[in-house]
Amino acid sequence: MTTFSHPTKDLRSFKVFTIEEGTVIDHIDAGQALNIIRVLDLAGNDTIVTVGLNLPSKKLGHKDLIKVEFRNLTPDEANKLAIFAPHSSINIIKNYEVADKFLVTVPKSIERLIVCPNPSCISNAEKMDTMFHVSNGGEHLKFTCHYCEKKFQHDDILEYKYS
Amino acid sequence: MSPLSKEDIDRMSSLSREDILEELKTKMLSAPPQSPFFGRDIISIKELSREEIITVLNHATALKQTPQPELLKNKVMASCFFEPSTRTRLSFETAMTRLGGGVMGFADAGVTSTKKKETLYDSMKIIGQYADVIAMRHPAEGAARRAAEATDKPILNGGDGANQHPTQTLLDLFTIQECQGTLEGLNIALIGDLKYGRTVHSLAQALIHFNPTLSFVAPESLQMPSYICEDLKKHNISYTFYERIEEVMAQADIIYMTRIQGERFPDKMEYERVKDVYVLTKDMLAPAKPTMRIMHPLPRVNELKEEIDPTPHAYYFEQAHNGLYVRQALLGLVLGALHA
The missing domain is CATH 2.30.30.20 (Aspartate carbamoyltransferase regulatory subunit, C-terminal domain)
Structure with missing residues (x-):
């Protein structure tokens, strides 16, 4: 039997790879990512979308995560997803760095x-x-x-x- | 301020800016204060404040004492009843007629374009062009609010499915005030089908303004829904659940009976078990206060025996009569002939 030794570095970044520009929607209640993709019509154009389901989370136990390349979510769009995932946070990424971060607000x-x-x-x-x-x-x-x-x-x- | 006519606008277009402002100022100062009811839809009892409810009841009292046969002269009410009604439709139509207004409409959706699949929105938009005010009933919940989006004429909701029936609630409050001399701090027992009856839901919600003690008498399967109880709790209104009418008879100021509707029961055996438990007979009234009054939105089936009719406790026919004055008050208020 062949065994593989893991490198010592954190492998999580390989599970859901980092993006250069775009939006990371984090802390989505587990099971809601696909609803969010539908409601924001993320699959309906050419943007690359990476989805992580049931990732371990200290805050939620399990969470979903969505990374959308080269698209910045507007606060209005973010609030629309709040009805599925009221605890989620939005990270706007520029040049691999978090340029802006905010929590969603549940709309009235x-x-x-x-x-x-x-x-x-x-x-x-x-x-x-x-x-x-x-x-x-x-x-x-x-x-x-x-x-x-x-x-x-x-x-x-x-x-x-x-x- | 009354709206500017085309002639006003034509004439003012030749005036200087200062003169236009001066004329508008004079017009605004001479106009009577706008009533908060003017042009308003009456769709849900929850949208009326305590003060607004009292305004309606005060006008209803005045109209009962002093008829106003010319109050709504030259005004037209459309009476749009997409499902059957006896008391509500006839009292709306009589209310308008006795205030000097005209009435047009229908009492059966089968005679309208609804049969040709016209939407409610289109029907109400068109009817709104003929009438000054619309009284309506419709089997779909939310129909009155949808109708209000189609027309700028005031909509008076005479029942939208199992949802709201605000004019019934107002006439119930008027009747309670009339027979008890107050609405404040009364002991009110709601009896029968409390789960599905829209009348008792709206009445319980409206009574929140008047600090009552409520008793809910019903089989467990037909008790008051939790969302109403949560509302009551939030406003510190005291309520207790009972299973037998006898348990509330001695303390009640108002006994509000409702019909247990067999068709609502998912379990027919359960219906057979409870259907005759909530029948009020004359003998059961012995421990009641002399001032206790019995109300019922009617029609009754067998839950209220005819032997009660001649007793001083019976007040349900007066209640049905009062619908006339409450609906007159609402018509006068939303058409701007009465003021808050």
Whole structure:
């Protein structure tokens, strides 16, 4: 049997390689990275996107991570992803260095993204945009439909409308 | 300030800047103060403050004492009932007629373009061009708010599915105040289907403003939803759960009965078990305070025996009657004929 000895240096940087320019979305709640890729339409153009799933994290236990090359997320885009991953941090990278770092802010309302889980809601009967008011009720975010006024948690939401 | 007419604008275009400013200043100072209700949609009871609720009730009291047969002369109300209603529709239409206004509309969506798959948005946009105010009921939850996006005419929500029915809540509050002389600090028991009944949800939320002690009498499977209880807790409103009407009879100022709706039960055996537990009979009233009054949003089935009707405790027919004055008050306020 052949055995391989590991070099002494940290291998983590090889697992998810460093980028020259772009954005690193870190501390994403495990399991939410693919939702974020859809909501920000990161797969829909030529940018290179690297995704790490279930990476060990001191803060979260496990986390996801996304690196997007040559694209700087705007604060608005960052806030949109906050409904999936309210603890995530955004690192703007320039020349392999962190040029800017900020935490996402949960928006007060979110439009056109969530499909109302209430089948009796008018938004499921007519072709129209949805809108949810977001509140931070303890551990979990709560989403109140602007139309039917029903309150939901993430687990209740069955469908998102991705752009 | 009243909106500027085309003639005003044409005339002012020939004036100097100083003269225009002077004219606008005079116009603003001479205009009556704008009521916060003017042009407003009444969609959800949660959007009304304590002061606003009291304003509506005060106007309803005045209109009950002194009719105003010309208050809304030359105004037109569209009565758009996409699903059946008896009391709500007829009292809205009577309210408008008795204030001197006109009424047009429909009581069945089957006679409208909805049948041709017209959207609610389009229907309400068009109806808003004919009417000054719209009273509506629709089976979809949130329909009234959607309608309000389609038109700038005020929408009065007469029920949107299982969601909101604010005019019912206002007439309930008016009735409680009328029969008890106050809304403050009363002991109010809500009985029956507390899980699905929109009437009791909205009433419990509106009573938050008036420091009540609430009793919820229902089988465990039909108890008050936790989101309402959380709201009450947040506002330090005291509430207790009960399973039997007898447990609350002696202390209640108001007994608010609701119908247990068999079609809501996922388990039919459970329905059979509880359906006759919440039937109020005359004998059960013996320990009640003499001033206790019974309310019910109606229609009743068998939860409220006819033998109670002649007792001084019965107040549900007066309650239905009061819908007229509360809806008159709202029509007058949103059309700017009454002021806050």
